[in-house]
Amino acid sequence: MAAIALATLALVAAFAFQSSSAQAPTGGVVALTGARVIDGTGRPAIEQATIVINTNGRIQAVGPASSVQVPAGATRVDMAGKTIMPGMINAHGHLTYNKELGDPVREQLIRRLRAYAEYGVTAIVNLGSTEADELEGIKLRDEQSRGPLDRARVFTGGLNARGKTPEEARKSVDRLADLKVDVIKFHIDGNPNDMTTETWSAIIDESHKKGLRSYVHVFYLKDAQAAIDKGVDVIAHAVRDQDVSPQLIRDMKAKNVAYIATFTRDLAVFVYETRPSFFDDPFFLRGNSLYRFEVNVLSDPKRQETVRNNKNAQAIKTALEQNMKNLKMLSDAGVAIAMGTDTGAAGPGNYGRWQGYFEHLELEYMVKAGMTPMQTIVATTGAAARATKLDNDLGSIQPGKQADLLVLNANPLTDIKNTRQINSVWLGGRRLAAPETR
Ligand SMILES: [Zn+2]
Numbered sequence: 234m235a236a237i238a239l240a241t242l243a244l245v246a247a248f249a250f251q252s253s254s255a256q257a258p259t260g261g262v263v264a265l266t267g268a269r270v271i272d273g274t275g276r277p278a279i280e281q282a283t284i285v286i287n288t289n290g291r292i293q294a295v296g297p298a299s300s301v302q303v304p305a306g307a308t309r310v311d312m313a314g315k316t317i318m319p320g321m322i323n324a325h326g327h328l329t330y331n332k333e334l335g336d337p338v339r340e341q342l343i344r345r346l347r348a349y350a351e352y353g354v355t356a357i358v359n360l361g362s363t364e365a366d367e368l369e370g371i372k373l374r375d376e377q378s379r380g381p382l383d384r385a386r387v388f389t390g391g392l393n394a395r396g397k398t399p400e401e402a403r404k405s406v407d408r409l410a411d412l413k414v415d416v417i418k419f420h421i422d423g424n425p426n427d428m429t430t431e432t433w434s435a436i437i438d439e440s441h442k443k444g445l446r447s448y449v450h451v452f453y454l455k456d457a458q459a460a461i462d463k464g465v466d467v468i469a470h471a472v473r474d475q476d477v478s479p480q481l482i483r484d485m486k487a488k489n490v491a492y493i494a495t496f497t498r499d500l501a502v503f504v505y506e507t508r509p510s511f512f513d514d515p516f517f518l519r520g521n522s523l524y525r526f527e528v529n530v531l532s533d534p535k536r537q538e539t540v541r542n543n544k545n546a547q548a549i550k551t552a553l554e555q556n557m558k559n560l561k562m563l564s565d566a567g568v569a570i571a572m573g574t575d576t577g578a579a580g581p582g583n584y585g586r587w588q589g590y591f592e593h594l595e596l597e598y599m600v601k602a603g604m605t606p607m608q609t610i611v612a613t614t615g616a617a618a619r620a621t622k623l624d625n626d627l628g629s630i631q632p633g634k635q636a637d638l639l640v641l642n643a644n645p646l647t648d649i650k651n652t653r654q655i656n657s658v659w660l661g662g663r664r665l666a667a668p669e670t671r
Contacts, residue, residue: 262287263662264303267313269644270295273614273629275607278646284317286636290662295630315656316644318610319630320355320637322617323592325448325469325493325573328359328373328387330366331580334526338369345577345588346373346384348523350665352589353639353658358621359389360418360448360469361578367391371412382660386637388415388621390448395419395428399435402428406436410443416621418448418469421456434463446622452552457481467491467620469573470498473552477559482566491620493573494560496598497591499553501575505531505585506540516653517590527584561603570604571620572596572613596649606649636662 263286270282272295283301287293294301303309328345330338349357362370370389377386391414396402406417417440421427428436433449437460440447446466451457454472461468461484471494472481485492511517512528521528530536540546564570574595576588592613599609618628626635638659643651658665 262293262304262307264307264309265312265317265638265640266298266303266309267311267315268640269316270630271316271318271607271610271646272631273319273611273618274631275611275615278316278644282317284630284636284638286662290636290660292630292632292634292636294632312640314642316641316646316651317630318639318641318645318652319614319628319634320639320658320660321353321572321592321613321652322621322623322628323349323354323357323574323576323613324467324491324571324617324621325360325495325575326354326357326588327361327575327577327579327586328357328366328370328389329361329363329577329579330369331526332365338366339373342366342369342373343384344523346387348520348589349385349577349592350383350658350660351519352592353652353655354385354589354592355637355639355658355660356386356388356623356627357577357588358416358573359387359577360416360450360573360575361393362389362391363580364392368412371414374415381663383665384660386627386660388623390414390416390418393418393420393450394436394440396432396435397428399432402432402435403439406439406443406445410445414445416448416467417445418450420450421460422450423453423456430459430463433460437464454478454481458484461485461488461490464488465490467493467571469493470495470575471556472559473499473556475555477562482563482568485563485568486566489569491569491571491616492560492563493571493620494556494599494602495573495575495595496553496556496560496602497595498575498586499549499556500594500598501583501585501591502549503540503546506537506546508532508537511590511594514590516593517587520587520589524587524590530581531585557598557602560599564602564604564608569616569620570599570608570612571617572599572609573617593650593653596652600649606646609649610645610652635660 265284270279285294394405437447448467448469449460576586615628618624640656642654645651
Protein backbone atom coordinates (compact mmCIF):
# COMPACT_ATOMS: atom_id res chain seq x y z
CA MET A 234 0.00 0.00 0.00
CA ALA A 235 2.72 2.44 0.97
CA ALA A 236 4.47 1.85 -2.32
CA ILE A 237 1.27 2.51 -4.21
CA ALA A 238 0.61 5.72 -2.28
CA LEU A 239 4.14 6.93 -3.00
CA ALA A 240 3.82 6.11 -6.67
CA THR A 241 0.53 8.00 -6.78
CA LEU A 242 2.12 11.05 -5.17
CA ALA A 243 4.97 11.00 -7.65
CA LEU A 244 2.45 10.70 -10.41
CA VAL A 245 0.42 13.68 -9.28
CA ALA A 246 3.61 15.73 -9.10
CA ALA A 247 4.69 14.61 -12.55
CA PHE A 248 1.26 15.38 -13.93
CA ALA A 249 1.11 18.95 -12.67
CA PHE A 250 0.91 20.84 -15.95
CA GLN A 251 2.53 24.20 -15.68
CA SER A 252 -0.38 26.51 -15.24
CA SER A 253 -0.75 29.62 -17.33
CA SER A 254 -3.12 32.50 -17.16
CA ALA A 255 -5.35 30.63 -19.59
CA GLN A 256 -8.83 29.81 -18.42
CA ALA A 257 -10.58 26.80 -19.86
CA PRO A 258 -12.84 28.46 -22.41
CA THR A 259 -16.53 27.76 -22.32
CA GLY A 260 -17.20 27.35 -26.02
CA GLY A 261 -17.41 30.99 -27.10
CA VAL A 262 -15.00 32.73 -29.44
CA VAL A 263 -11.45 32.54 -28.09
CA ALA A 264 -8.40 34.57 -29.04
CA LEU A 265 -4.94 33.27 -28.17
CA THR A 266 -2.58 36.20 -28.20
CA GLY A 267 1.12 36.93 -28.09
CA ALA A 268 2.50 33.49 -28.96
CA ARG A 269 4.98 32.27 -31.54
CA VAL A 270 2.96 30.17 -33.99
CA ILE A 271 4.40 27.30 -36.03
CA ASP A 272 1.50 26.63 -38.35
CA GLY A 273 2.44 23.15 -39.59
CA THR A 274 2.86 24.12 -43.24
CA GLY A 275 6.61 24.59 -43.06
CA ARG A 276 6.39 28.36 -43.35
CA PRO A 277 8.54 30.29 -40.85
CA ALA A 278 7.05 30.80 -37.40
CA ILE A 279 4.88 33.87 -36.85
CA GLU A 280 6.03 35.91 -33.86
CA GLN A 281 3.53 37.77 -31.65
CA ALA A 282 0.69 35.97 -33.34
CA THR A 283 -3.03 35.94 -32.67
CA ILE A 284 -5.20 32.89 -33.24
CA VAL A 285 -8.96 33.35 -33.25
CA ILE A 286 -11.01 30.19 -32.60
CA ASN A 287 -14.71 30.26 -33.48
CA THR A 288 -17.60 28.75 -31.53
CA ASN A 289 -17.31 25.52 -33.53
CA GLY A 290 -13.79 24.99 -32.25
CA ARG A 291 -12.18 25.79 -35.59
CA ILE A 292 -9.58 28.36 -36.51
CA GLN A 293 -11.19 31.55 -37.73
CA ALA A 294 -8.07 33.63 -38.23
CA VAL A 295 -4.34 33.46 -37.59
CA GLY A 296 -1.51 35.91 -38.18
CA PRO A 297 0.62 38.62 -36.63
CA ALA A 298 -1.31 40.60 -34.00
CA SER A 299 -1.22 43.64 -36.28
CA SER A 300 -3.19 41.84 -38.99
CA VAL A 301 -5.76 39.85 -36.99
CA GLN A 302 -8.70 41.55 -35.38
CA VAL A 303 -9.99 40.00 -32.17
CA PRO A 304 -13.81 39.96 -32.31
CA ALA A 305 -15.63 41.89 -29.59
CA GLY A 306 -16.64 39.63 -26.74
CA ALA A 307 -13.96 37.03 -27.46
CA THR A 308 -12.23 35.45 -24.48
CA ARG A 309 -8.60 36.53 -24.69
CA VAL A 310 -5.97 34.11 -23.50
CA ASP A 311 -2.52 35.58 -23.05
CA MET A 312 0.03 33.22 -24.57
CA ALA A 313 3.05 35.54 -24.41
CA GLY A 314 6.27 33.54 -24.30
CA LYS A 315 4.60 30.36 -25.57
CA THR A 316 5.00 28.55 -28.84
CA ILE A 317 1.85 27.11 -30.41
CA MET A 318 1.99 24.33 -32.98
CA PRO A 319 -0.75 22.04 -34.32
CA GLY A 320 -1.46 19.01 -32.16
CA MET A 321 0.79 16.14 -33.16
CA ILE A 322 -0.58 13.50 -35.52
CA ASN A 323 0.74 9.95 -35.32
CA ALA A 324 0.28 8.49 -38.79
CA HIS A 325 1.13 4.99 -37.58
CA GLY A 326 -0.23 4.15 -34.17
CA HIS A 327 -2.43 1.45 -32.74
CA LEU A 328 -5.49 1.43 -30.54
CA THR A 329 -5.61 -2.07 -29.18
CA TYR A 330 -6.85 -3.77 -26.05
CA ASN A 331 -4.61 -5.59 -23.60
CA LYS A 332 -6.81 -7.83 -21.50
CA GLU A 333 -4.02 -8.26 -18.94
CA LEU A 334 -4.83 -4.77 -17.65
CA GLY A 335 -8.23 -6.08 -16.58
CA ASP A 336 -10.39 -3.08 -17.44
CA PRO A 337 -13.25 -3.15 -19.97
CA VAL A 338 -12.35 -2.64 -23.64
CA ARG A 339 -14.02 0.73 -24.11
CA GLU A 340 -12.57 2.20 -20.91
CA GLN A 341 -9.10 1.06 -21.80
CA LEU A 342 -9.22 2.39 -25.34
CA ILE A 343 -10.36 5.76 -23.98
CA ARG A 344 -7.49 5.73 -21.46
CA ARG A 345 -5.09 5.06 -24.29
CA LEU A 346 -6.47 7.92 -26.37
CA ARG A 347 -6.31 10.20 -23.33
CA ALA A 348 -2.68 9.33 -22.83
CA TYR A 349 -1.94 10.37 -26.40
CA ALA A 350 -3.81 13.65 -25.93
CA GLU A 351 -2.12 14.47 -22.63
CA TYR A 352 1.20 14.18 -24.44
CA GLY A 353 0.03 16.53 -27.20
CA VAL A 354 -0.75 13.82 -29.76
CA THR A 355 -4.22 14.92 -30.77
CA ALA A 356 -4.85 12.40 -33.57
CA ILE A 357 -3.68 8.91 -34.39
CA VAL A 358 -4.16 6.59 -37.31
CA ASN A 359 -4.71 3.08 -35.97
CA LEU A 360 -3.00 0.75 -38.42
CA GLY A 361 -4.25 -2.48 -36.99
CA SER A 362 -6.92 -3.47 -34.51
CA THR A 363 -7.43 -6.84 -32.86
CA GLU A 364 -10.74 -8.67 -32.85
CA ALA A 365 -11.31 -7.55 -29.26
CA ASP A 366 -11.18 -3.83 -30.11
CA GLU A 367 -11.94 -3.41 -33.82
CA LEU A 368 -15.59 -2.37 -33.47
CA GLU A 369 -15.08 -0.25 -30.36
CA GLY A 370 -12.31 1.65 -32.16
CA ILE A 371 -14.68 2.44 -35.02
CA LYS A 372 -17.34 3.53 -32.52
CA LEU A 373 -14.91 5.90 -30.80
CA ARG A 374 -13.98 7.30 -34.22
CA ASP A 375 -17.68 7.97 -34.91
CA GLU A 376 -18.28 9.57 -31.52
CA GLN A 377 -15.48 12.08 -31.80
CA SER A 378 -17.40 14.34 -34.16
CA ARG A 379 -20.23 14.71 -31.65
CA GLY A 380 -18.99 16.97 -28.94
CA PRO A 381 -16.21 18.22 -26.74
CA LEU A 382 -13.26 15.85 -26.82
CA ASP A 383 -11.00 14.96 -23.93
CA ARG A 384 -8.98 12.40 -25.84
CA ALA A 385 -7.09 12.08 -29.10
CA ARG A 386 -9.02 11.65 -32.31
CA VAL A 387 -8.67 8.19 -33.80
CA PHE A 388 -8.88 7.11 -37.42
CA THR A 389 -8.80 3.41 -37.89
CA GLY A 390 -7.96 0.66 -40.31
CA GLY A 391 -9.66 -2.11 -38.33
CA LEU A 392 -8.06 -5.52 -38.71
CA ASN A 393 -5.23 -5.78 -41.22
CA ALA A 394 -6.44 -6.92 -44.63
CA ARG A 395 -5.33 -10.38 -45.68
CA GLY A 396 -6.34 -13.47 -47.60
CA LYS A 397 -5.04 -16.77 -48.94
CA THR A 398 -6.25 -15.91 -52.44
CA PRO A 399 -6.91 -12.63 -54.25
CA GLU A 400 -10.65 -13.26 -53.86
CA GLU A 401 -10.31 -13.70 -50.11
CA ALA A 402 -8.15 -10.60 -49.90
CA ARG A 403 -10.74 -8.54 -51.74
CA LYS A 404 -13.43 -9.84 -49.42
CA SER A 405 -11.44 -8.78 -46.38
CA VAL A 406 -11.17 -5.27 -47.82
CA ASP A 407 -14.90 -5.25 -48.60
CA ARG A 408 -15.71 -6.23 -45.02
CA LEU A 409 -13.55 -3.37 -43.72
CA ALA A 410 -15.06 -0.89 -46.17
CA ASP A 411 -18.54 -1.94 -44.98
CA LEU A 412 -17.43 -1.18 -41.42
CA LYS A 413 -16.40 2.27 -42.69
CA VAL A 414 -12.74 2.09 -41.76
CA ASP A 415 -10.54 5.04 -42.71
CA VAL A 416 -7.55 3.20 -44.21
CA ILE A 417 -6.46 -0.30 -45.25
CA LYS A 418 -3.25 -1.82 -43.91
CA PHE A 419 -1.54 -5.02 -44.99
CA HIS A 420 1.79 -6.76 -44.46
CA ILE A 421 4.66 -7.85 -46.66
CA ASP A 422 7.08 -9.22 -44.10
CA GLY A 423 9.60 -10.72 -46.50
CA ASN A 424 9.09 -14.27 -45.24
CA PRO A 425 7.51 -17.45 -46.63
CA ASN A 426 4.19 -16.76 -44.89
CA ASP A 427 3.64 -13.66 -46.99
CA MET A 428 0.66 -13.33 -49.29
CA THR A 429 1.58 -13.75 -52.96
CA THR A 430 2.11 -10.58 -54.97
CA GLU A 431 -1.15 -11.28 -56.77
CA THR A 432 -3.01 -11.48 -53.46
CA TRP A 433 -1.65 -8.31 -51.83
CA SER A 434 -2.00 -6.43 -55.13
CA ALA A 435 -5.70 -7.30 -54.96
CA ILE A 436 -5.82 -5.59 -51.55
CA ILE A 437 -4.43 -2.37 -53.01
CA ASP A 438 -6.76 -2.53 -55.99
CA GLU A 439 -9.85 -3.26 -53.90
CA SER A 440 -8.95 -0.50 -51.41
CA HIS A 441 -8.82 2.01 -54.23
CA LYS A 442 -12.14 0.77 -55.63
CA LYS A 443 -13.62 1.48 -52.21
CA GLY A 444 -12.02 4.91 -52.02
CA LEU A 445 -9.55 3.91 -49.29
CA ARG A 446 -5.82 4.46 -49.09
CA SER A 447 -3.59 1.44 -48.59
CA TYR A 448 -0.70 1.27 -46.14
CA VAL A 449 1.93 -1.44 -46.27
CA HIS A 450 4.16 -2.86 -43.58
CA VAL A 451 7.59 -3.67 -45.07
CA PHE A 452 11.19 -4.17 -44.03
CA TYR A 453 12.98 -4.87 -47.33
CA LEU A 454 13.67 -2.47 -50.18
CA LYS A 455 12.43 -4.95 -52.80
CA ASP A 456 9.06 -5.24 -51.05
CA ALA A 457 8.65 -1.47 -50.73
CA GLN A 458 9.46 -1.09 -54.44
CA ALA A 459 7.03 -3.87 -55.40
CA ALA A 460 4.23 -2.31 -53.34
CA ILE A 461 4.87 1.10 -54.89
CA ASP A 462 4.83 -0.47 -58.36
CA LYS A 463 1.37 -1.83 -57.54
CA GLY A 464 0.08 1.54 -56.35
CA VAL A 465 0.35 1.46 -52.55
CA ASP A 466 -0.20 4.89 -50.94
CA VAL A 467 1.89 4.84 -47.78
CA ILE A 468 5.00 2.93 -46.69
CA ALA A 469 4.12 2.41 -43.02
CA HIS A 470 7.50 1.13 -41.82
CA ALA A 471 10.95 1.98 -43.01
CA VAL A 472 13.20 0.22 -45.50
CA ARG A 473 15.85 -1.20 -43.21
CA ASP A 474 17.91 -3.76 -45.15
CA GLN A 475 19.89 -1.40 -47.39
CA ASP A 476 20.03 2.13 -48.77
CA VAL A 477 16.88 3.27 -50.53
CA SER A 478 17.45 3.25 -54.28
CA PRO A 479 17.27 6.20 -56.67
CA GLN A 480 14.38 4.40 -58.36
CA LEU A 481 12.42 4.12 -55.10
CA ILE A 482 12.96 7.81 -54.44
CA ARG A 483 11.88 8.74 -57.96
CA ASP A 484 8.78 6.58 -57.79
CA MET A 485 7.75 7.77 -54.33
CA LYS A 486 7.92 11.36 -55.48
CA ALA A 487 6.20 10.74 -58.81
CA LYS A 488 3.36 8.80 -57.16
CA ASN A 489 3.28 10.94 -54.02
CA VAL A 490 3.76 7.96 -51.71
CA ALA A 491 4.33 8.93 -48.08
CA TYR A 492 6.92 7.33 -45.84
CA ILE A 493 6.82 6.56 -42.12
CA ALA A 494 10.03 5.52 -40.35
CA THR A 495 8.80 4.28 -36.92
CA PHE A 496 12.26 4.51 -35.30
CA THR A 497 10.89 3.97 -31.83
CA ARG A 498 9.35 0.70 -32.97
CA ASP A 499 12.84 -0.55 -33.81
CA LEU A 500 14.10 0.84 -30.52
CA ALA A 501 11.43 -1.07 -28.59
CA VAL A 502 12.69 -4.35 -30.06
CA PHE A 503 16.08 -4.15 -28.32
CA VAL A 504 16.13 -1.34 -25.78
CA TYR A 505 14.67 -3.44 -22.96
CA GLU A 506 17.81 -5.58 -22.88
CA THR A 507 18.55 -3.39 -19.86
CA ARG A 508 16.48 -0.92 -17.90
CA PRO A 509 16.29 2.15 -20.16
CA SER A 510 17.11 5.45 -18.49
CA PHE A 511 13.90 6.97 -19.77
CA PHE A 512 11.98 4.88 -17.23
CA ASP A 513 13.07 7.57 -14.74
CA ASP A 514 12.36 10.56 -16.99
CA PRO A 515 9.64 12.70 -15.33
CA PHE A 516 8.10 13.26 -18.76
CA PHE A 517 7.80 9.48 -19.16
CA LEU A 518 6.35 9.13 -15.67
CA ARG A 519 3.44 11.33 -16.69
CA GLY A 520 2.10 8.28 -18.50
CA ASN A 521 2.74 5.97 -15.58
CA SER A 522 -0.86 5.06 -14.80
CA LEU A 523 -1.08 3.48 -18.25
CA TYR A 524 2.58 2.45 -18.60
CA ARG A 525 3.11 0.87 -15.17
CA PHE A 526 2.01 -2.66 -16.05
CA GLU A 527 4.45 -2.97 -18.95
CA VAL A 528 7.24 -1.16 -17.12
CA ASN A 529 7.05 -3.84 -14.45
CA VAL A 530 7.23 -6.65 -16.99
CA LEU A 531 10.12 -5.01 -18.86
CA SER A 532 12.05 -4.37 -15.65
CA ASP A 533 12.44 -8.12 -15.04
CA PRO A 534 16.15 -8.98 -15.39
CA LYS A 535 15.29 -12.41 -16.81
CA ARG A 536 13.29 -10.87 -19.59
CA GLN A 537 16.10 -8.41 -20.25
CA GLU A 538 18.49 -11.31 -20.60
CA THR A 539 16.29 -12.96 -23.26
CA VAL A 540 16.44 -9.75 -25.28
CA ARG A 541 20.23 -9.66 -24.95
CA ASN A 542 20.40 -13.26 -26.19
CA ASN A 543 17.93 -12.84 -29.02
CA LYS A 544 19.71 -12.59 -32.37
CA ASN A 545 16.78 -10.95 -34.14
CA ALA A 546 16.41 -8.33 -31.43
CA GLN A 547 20.14 -7.53 -31.64
CA ALA A 548 20.00 -7.33 -35.45
CA ILE A 549 17.47 -4.51 -35.22
CA LYS A 550 20.23 -2.24 -33.86
CA THR A 551 21.82 -2.26 -37.32
CA ALA A 552 18.42 -1.94 -38.95
CA LEU A 553 17.70 1.19 -36.92
CA GLU A 554 20.93 2.80 -38.16
CA GLN A 555 19.95 1.96 -41.73
CA ASN A 556 16.48 3.32 -41.03
CA MET A 557 17.94 6.66 -39.90
CA LYS A 558 20.20 6.87 -42.93
CA ASN A 559 17.29 6.18 -45.28
CA LEU A 560 15.01 8.75 -43.69
CA LYS A 561 17.61 11.44 -44.22
CA MET A 562 18.06 10.44 -47.88
CA LEU A 563 14.31 10.41 -48.51
CA SER A 564 13.72 13.68 -46.69
CA ASP A 565 16.55 15.40 -48.57
CA ALA A 566 15.11 14.11 -51.84
CA GLY A 567 11.74 15.68 -51.05
CA VAL A 568 9.70 12.53 -50.34
CA ALA A 569 6.66 13.16 -48.10
CA ILE A 570 7.63 12.10 -44.59
CA ALA A 571 4.97 11.47 -41.92
CA MET A 572 5.69 10.86 -38.25
CA GLY A 573 4.62 7.45 -36.97
CA THR A 574 5.73 5.25 -34.12
CA ASP A 575 3.75 2.00 -33.99
CA THR A 576 2.85 2.82 -30.39
CA GLY A 577 -0.19 1.39 -28.67
CA ALA A 578 0.13 -2.13 -30.08
CA ALA A 579 -0.82 -4.15 -27.04
CA GLY A 580 -0.02 -7.64 -25.87
CA PRO A 581 3.11 -9.50 -24.79
CA GLY A 582 4.87 -9.37 -28.18
CA ASN A 583 4.57 -5.59 -28.33
CA TYR A 584 5.39 -4.33 -24.87
CA GLY A 585 7.14 -1.04 -24.41
CA ARG A 586 5.65 1.05 -27.20
CA TRP A 587 4.55 4.01 -25.11
CA GLN A 588 1.77 6.05 -26.61
CA GLY A 589 2.55 9.69 -25.98
CA TYR A 590 6.12 9.47 -24.80
CA PHE A 591 7.45 7.72 -27.90
CA GLU A 592 6.03 10.28 -30.30
CA HIS A 593 8.32 12.87 -28.70
CA LEU A 594 11.25 10.46 -28.77
CA GLU A 595 10.48 9.74 -32.43
CA LEU A 596 10.85 13.45 -33.23
CA GLU A 597 14.18 13.44 -31.42
CA TYR A 598 15.36 10.50 -33.54
CA MET A 599 14.20 12.21 -36.71
CA VAL A 600 16.39 15.18 -35.83
CA LYS A 601 19.27 12.84 -34.96
CA ALA A 602 18.78 11.29 -38.41
CA GLY A 603 19.39 14.71 -39.93
CA MET A 604 16.02 16.34 -40.44
CA THR A 605 15.61 19.88 -39.13
CA PRO A 606 13.26 20.56 -36.21
CA MET A 607 10.95 22.38 -38.65
CA GLN A 608 10.91 19.36 -40.98
CA THR A 609 10.06 17.00 -38.13
CA ILE A 610 7.29 19.30 -36.91
CA VAL A 611 5.81 19.40 -40.41
CA ALA A 612 6.11 15.59 -40.56
CA THR A 613 3.95 15.27 -37.46
CA THR A 614 1.45 17.96 -38.41
CA GLY A 615 0.78 19.16 -41.97
CA ALA A 616 2.51 16.30 -43.77
CA ALA A 617 1.04 13.63 -41.48
CA ALA A 618 -2.42 15.05 -42.20
CA ARG A 619 -1.80 15.03 -45.95
CA ALA A 620 -0.43 11.48 -45.91
CA THR A 621 -3.60 10.33 -44.18
CA LYS A 622 -6.01 12.59 -46.10
CA LEU A 623 -7.04 14.35 -42.91
CA ASP A 624 -5.74 17.71 -44.10
CA ASN A 625 -9.16 19.24 -44.67
CA ASP A 626 -9.62 19.29 -40.90
CA LEU A 627 -6.31 18.70 -39.21
CA GLY A 628 -2.58 19.28 -39.27
CA SER A 629 -2.19 23.03 -39.61
CA ILE A 630 -3.15 26.27 -37.92
CA GLN A 631 -5.09 27.78 -40.79
CA PRO A 632 -8.62 29.14 -41.14
CA GLY A 633 -11.21 26.36 -41.23
CA LYS A 634 -9.07 23.74 -39.49
CA GLN A 635 -9.91 22.19 -36.13
CA ALA A 636 -8.21 24.08 -33.30
CA ASP A 637 -6.20 21.06 -32.14
CA LEU A 638 -3.19 22.77 -30.62
CA LEU A 639 -0.08 22.01 -28.65
CA VAL A 640 1.03 24.97 -26.53
CA LEU A 641 4.67 24.82 -25.44
CA ASN A 642 6.66 26.73 -22.88
CA ALA A 643 9.77 26.65 -25.07
CA ASN A 644 10.57 26.83 -28.77
CA PRO A 645 10.95 23.40 -30.46
CA LEU A 646 12.70 25.01 -33.44
CA THR A 647 15.76 25.63 -31.28
CA ASP A 648 15.61 22.19 -29.63
CA ILE A 649 13.14 19.52 -30.71
CA LYS A 650 13.05 18.25 -27.13
CA ASN A 651 11.07 21.38 -26.31
CA THR A 652 7.95 19.62 -27.64
CA ARG A 653 8.03 18.08 -24.15
CA GLN A 654 7.61 21.47 -22.47
CA ILE A 655 3.85 21.17 -22.63
CA ASN A 656 1.83 24.11 -21.34
CA SER A 657 -1.54 22.90 -22.57
CA VAL A 658 -3.24 20.81 -25.20
CA TRP A 659 -6.32 21.99 -27.08
CA LEU A 660 -8.84 19.81 -28.88
CA GLY A 661 -11.46 21.42 -31.07
CA GLY A 662 -10.79 24.78 -29.44
CA ARG A 663 -11.08 23.57 -25.85
CA ARG A 664 -8.21 23.26 -23.48
CA LEU A 665 -7.76 19.73 -22.23
CA ALA A 666 -8.10 19.77 -18.46
CA ALA A 667 -4.91 18.91 -16.65
CA PRO A 668 -5.14 15.26 -15.62
CA GLU A 669 -5.27 15.85 -11.86
CA THR A 670 -8.39 17.99 -12.14
CA ARG A 671 -10.46 15.40 -13.90
ZN1 LIG B 1 1.92 -1.07 -36.69
